Amino acid sequence: MQHRIDIKKYGPRGEAMAEAIQSCVHCGFCLAACPTYKVLGEEMDSPRGRIYLMKEVLEENLTVEEAQPYLDRCLGCIGCMPACPSGVRYDELIVSYRAFSEPKRKRSLMDNMARRMIAETLPYPNRFRAAVASGKVGKLFKGAMPEKLGAMMGLVPADLPEDKPLPPIYPAKGRRRARVALLSGCVQTVLNPDINWATVRVLSENGVETVIPQEQGCCGSIMMHIGEEERAKKLARQNLQVFVPDEVDAIITNAAGCGSGMKEYGLLFKGLSEEAEAEKFAEKVQDISVFLDSLGLKPPAELREPLTVVYQDACHLLHAQGIRSAPRNLLSSIPGLTLLELGDDGLCCGSAGTYNIEQPEIAHQLGQRKVQHVLNTGAQAVVSGNIGCLTQIQSHLANRGVSLPLYHTIELLDWAYRRKAQT
Amino acid sequence: MDHQPFFAALQRIYPKERLLTKGVQLLAYESDALTSFQTKPSAVVIPESQDEVIETVRLCHQFGVPYVARGSGTSLSGGSLPIENGIVIALNRLNRIKKLDPEQRIAVVEPGVVNLQISQAADRYNLYYAPDPSSQSVCTIGGNVAFNSGGAHCLKYGMTSNHILGLKVVLADGEVVEFGSESLEGVGVGPDLIGLFVGSEGLFGVALEITVRLLPKPELYRTVLAAYNDLETAGNAVAMVVASGLLPGAMEIMDRLSIKAAESAVDAGYPENAAALLIVELEGESEQVETEFEEIMDVIKESGSYEIRVAKDAEQRLRIWKGRKGAFSSVGRLSPDYVVQDGVVPRSHLGKALAEIDRLSQEYGLDVANVFHAGDGNLHPLILFNGREEGALEHAEELAGKILKMCVELGGSITGEHGVGMEKRNYMPAMFSEVDLETMKTIRRQVDPKEISNPGKMFPGGEAPALKMTGMHPLEAKGIISRE
Numbered sequence: 001m002q003h004r005i006d007i008k009k010y011g012p013r014g015e016a017m018a019e020a021i022q023s024c025v026h027c028g029f030c031l032a033a034c035p036t037y038k039v040l041g042e043e044m045d046s047p048r049g050r051i052y053l054m055k056e057v058l059e060e061n062l063t064v065e066e067a068q069p070y071l072d073r074c075l076g077c078i079g080c081m082p083a084c085p086s087g088v089r090y091d092e093l094i095v096s097y098r099a100f101s102e103p104k105r106k107r108s109l110m111d112n113m114a115r116r117m118i119a120e121t122l123p124y125p126n127r128f129r130a131a132v133a134s135g136k137v138g139k140l141f142k143g144a145m146p147e148k149l150g151a152m153m154g155l156v157p158a159d160l161p162e163d164k165p166l167p168p169i170y171p172a173k174g175r176r177r178a179r180v181a182l183l184s185g186c187v188q189t190v191l192n193p194d195i196n197w198a199t200v201r202v203l204s205e206n207g208v209e210t211v212i213p214q215e216q217g218c219c220g221s222i223m224m225h226i227g228e229e230e231r232a233k234k235l236a237r238q239n240l241q242v243f244v245p246d247e248v249d250a251i252i253t254n255a256a257g258c259g260s261g262m263k264e265y266g267l268l269f270k271g272l273s274e275e276a277e278a279e280k281f282a283e284k285v286q287d288i289s290v291f292l293d294s295l296g297l298k299p300p301a302e303l304r305e306p307l308t309v310v311y312q313d314a315c316h317l318l319h320a321q322g323i324r325s326a327p328r329n330l331l332s333s334i335p336g337l338t339l340l341e342l343g344d345d346g347l348c349c350g351s352a353g354t355y356n357i358e359q360p361e362i363a364h365q366l367g368q369r370k371v372q373h374v375l376n377t378g379a380q381a382v383v384s385g386n387i388g389c390l391t392q393i394q395s396h397l398a399n400r401g402v403s404l405p406l407y408h409t410i411e412l413l414d415w416a417y418r419r420k421a422q423t
Numbered sequence: 424m425d426h427q428p429f430f431a432a433l434q435r436i437y438p439k440e441r442l443l444t445k446g447v448q449l450l451a452y453e454s455d456a457l458t459s460f461q462t463k464p465s466a467v468v469i470p471e472s473q474d475e476v477i478e479t480v481r482l483c484h485q486f487g488v489p490y491v492a493r494g495s496g497t498s499l500s501g502g503s504l505p506i507e508n509g510i511v512i513a514l515n516r517l518n519r520i521k522k523l524d525p526e527q528r529i530a531v532v533e534p535g536v537v538n539l540q541i542s543q544a545a546d547r548y549n550l551y552y553a554p555d556p557s558s559q560s561v562c563t564i565g566g567n568v569a570f571n572s573g574g575a576h577c578l579k580y581g582m583t584s585n586h587i588l589g590l591k592v593v594l595a596d597g598e599v600v601e602f603g604s605e606s607l608e609g610v611g612v613g614p615d616l617i618g619l620f621v622g623s624e625g626l627f628g629v630a631l632e633i634t635v636r637l638l639p640k641p642e643l644y645r646t647v648l649a650a651y652n653d654l655e656t657a658g659n660a661v662a663m664v665v666a667s668g669l670l671p672g673a674m675e676i677m678d679r680l681s682i683k684a685a686e687s688a689v690d691a692g693y694p695e696n697a698a699a700l701l702i703v704e705l706e707g708e709s710e711q712v713e714t715e716f717e718e719i720m721d722v723i724k725e726s727g728s729y730e731i732r733v734a735k736d737a738e739q740r741l742r743i744w745k746g747r748k749g750a751f752s753s754v755g756r757l758s759p760d761y762v763v764q765d766g767v768v769p770r771s772h773l774g775k776a777l778a779e780i781d782r783l784s785q786e787y788g789l790d791v792a793n794v795f796h797a798g799d800g801n802l803h804p805l806i807l808f809n810g811r812e813e814g815a816l817e818h819a820e821e822l823a824g825k826i827l828k829m830c831v832e833l834g835g836s837i838t839g840e841h842g843v844g845m846e847k848r849n850y851m852p853a854m855f856s857e858v859d860l861e862t863m864k865t866i867r868r869q870v871d872p873k874e875i876s877n878p879g880k881m882f883p884g885g886e887a888p889a890l891k892m893t894g895m896h897p898l899e900a901k902g903i904i905s906r907e
Contacts, residue, residue: 001759001761002759023756025456025458025755026455026456027456027751027752028456028558028562029558029749031495032561039511041516041518042451043451043496043513052454053450061450062447062450066446070451085685085688085689085749086688086752086754086755088755114652128731132449157501206725234723242543371823
């Protein structure tokens with residue numbers, strides 16, 4: 001598609017944005033893969049429409065404010081990318097555009113407050129934990145609070161599990177086959193610290209030593225996702241300092257969004273002094289499922305009871321990182337486990353980082369849709385590789401009055417190994 | 424034109440979230456899949472019922488406001504380009520499958536239903552909707568009807584018009600009519616009005632309900648890839664298959680550039696370094712397909728192919744087709760801009776036509792990628808250019824024009840399935856005499872006296888008359904035509 005963007009105006013990311021726009025041929029193949037287009041059926045709320053609007057803003061035919069409602073509604077699920085024959089880098093475009101537009105837009109006082117609260121809380125486990133404690137109080141006043149804060153409080157669980165800090169090193173069992181570093185994450189460690197523990201145990205079972213840099217923090221993906229570029233850089237810099245890519249075989253994450261975000265560190269620091277270092281870091285990033293699948297899994301034991309589960313693809317695994325078979329291979333290797341498919345073409349569940357806070361209505365519709373597909377399969381449990389999806393699905397199952405157990409892929413593997421240890 | 428009373432009337436039909444008038448909203452609708460044309464409409468309406476469409480068309484007729492009905496906006500000829508000072512009727516929410524009768528093997532659908540969704544809904548009865556435009560995962564059936572869309576498998580089964588049994592239509596003057604019926608023989612009596620409406624590019628009105636024929640899903644597919652060292656030999660292979668008396672479900676050719684583009688988009692498993700690739704697919708009842716498969720392999724082996732591959736399973740077959748069906752868009756990876764053409768030549772002239780395209784490509788210094796429905800002689804040369812260079816688009820369009828004229832001279836047509844739309848309207852006189860064109864316009868005006876239904880498309884001659892002038896049409900003034 002032709003454009004008249006003055007690339008120089010937009011700094012190091014101008015080129016990435018212009019290139020993505022130029023490679024779009026406006027064919028519309030992305031429409032079917034876009035969750036918001038499915039819900040709203042309007043051109044402005046499709047990937048092609050958004051690319052067009054971004055082009056118009058960058059060409060200065062349209063103001064940031066005018067286009068904003070439609071760009072805000074993009075989940076960033078990247079479902080459009082595998083559907084795109086022209087290979088448009090929508091991921092680079094939307095992240096760069098949000099970084100460009102965020103400082104230029106006007107937000108209401110309430111909006112700013114809520115956003116600041118998210119930015120100052122979610123990435124920091126201690127603060128998040130404390131906020132949740134006050135959130136319990138907040139729930140009582142939910143009706144009286146602004147919509148976004150209300151949505152945020154609605155997602156917070158009634159009770160938080162106890163904090164279980166990880167050691168600096170978790171040794172390998174038997175002969176050491178590899179050495180990795182683990183991103184322990186932010187929100188997930190608060191909501192479900194067992195996922196990290198399951199990860200290090202499964203790695204250990206498979207002869208992998210895990211280093212957990214104690215000074216690490218949030219990877220910054222959520223901030224990248226919402227256009228808070230400077231905050232994202234600040235968080236990422238911290239991790240660039242404490243992780244040493246050369247000393248490990250991989251930097252492991254068990255959260256889909258973190259993995260895809262850290263793989264974009266190179267873009268985040270494009271044109272800056274850290275660019276090379278960031279690229280090096282990004283190259284080492286692997287999702288736990290991919291790492292284990294390519295390492296070759298030690299056979300897990302049979303489950304005590306047969307279990308039928310449905311696997312839900314996290315957008316940031318399937319669409320953003322193209323990870324489809326690895327988690328399925330791992331799950332299928334557990335004897336006694338039957339794996340079902342959702343059959344919804346991997347359409348986003350509506351969680352999408354802070355989306356269910358920012359766009360509660362669409363997030364709700366997508367959540368309901370996802371849960372309907374889950375229920376249609378008749379599975380006994382839901383498995384996913386991302387805490388955000390699990391939380392979203394859980395809350396929508398609860399809305400329907402259904403209680404199904406939800407697991408991270410690694411938790412089921414951990415179970416199977418622990419079962420083996422018992423026999 | 425004073426649109427105020429018209430808009431006031433629209434506001435009575437549509438709540439504000441379904442009547443789009445903000446600049447940003449209108450911009451998103453200013454192009455379809457042919458982005459070299461852009462026109463911002465005055466408004467976009469999003470009806471949710473047939474009655475809303477009917478009322479809208481009647482208002483447009485009453486106030487003389489032009490409109491275009493639009494589905495997913497995948498037209499490659501600018502067919503769904505908005506009209507200046509006109510409105511867009513976006514039919515995406517008119518997307519119900521109203522009836523699916525496996526015994527009669529028919530479905531009754533609204534125009535906003537996506538082509539592939541019909542087959543998905545019919546799948547549990549082991550039926551499907553045969554016409555398969557490459558954009559079938561997104562394009563809507565209303566657009567398929569308007570443009571008589573084809574697809575790879577139309578070689579065996581025919582274009583959209585062969586699969587439409589009945590239509591409910593709101594004509595441009597607001598009259599609601601029904602053509603055909605659910606019966607397979609229903610079109611046998613009287614003039615073929617369905618045939619007239621299908622492919623009329625929206626010039627008669629808007630389809631509200633479409634009765635389509637469903638076919639039993641083929642029991643077996645056999646998909647063969649054959650690689651050639653030059654395009655002409657591949658073209659001749661098609662003629663050999665046709666001469667053998669076999670009728671495959673599809674016969675497609677891709678050249679080096681389009682193979683490269685498709686391979687980089689999808690790991691389609693095409694043989695590397697081929698100058699041309701022939702895709703032949705047999706489909707139908709198992710026994711027959713197996714017999715034909717042996718015959719066709721003999722033909723292909725003798726056709727000069729240096730490598731033959733056969734899809735091993737359903738997944739490989741789908742990958743082959745994914746590469747082929749995404750080929751146009753994946754050319755976006757090779758070049759920032761391209762013009763797609765859609766000319767048709769008699770199959771016996773394929774080799775000659777391809778050689779001439781190659782010669783023109785060199786003469787103009789522009790790369791041309793070829794990917795086409797070889798079985799029915801429907802060429803799709805993609806002319807690559809860089810629109811940032813001064814005059815590049817005009818240069819590419821000039822080459823496109825030469826290719827189209829060649830098609831007509833060889834006894835073919837300027838369009839096989841994409842339609843005339845905006846893009847090829849100036850080439851109509853190459854195919855039709857002035858009398859022919861005037862006859863078409865006369866028929867159109869019988870249905871759309873004010874020329875408000877998708878004006879400006881199909882016929883040569885700049886903007887639509889309805890937009891530029893008031894009072895009598897020039898031909899009317901000269902006494903050549905008259906209206907009641």
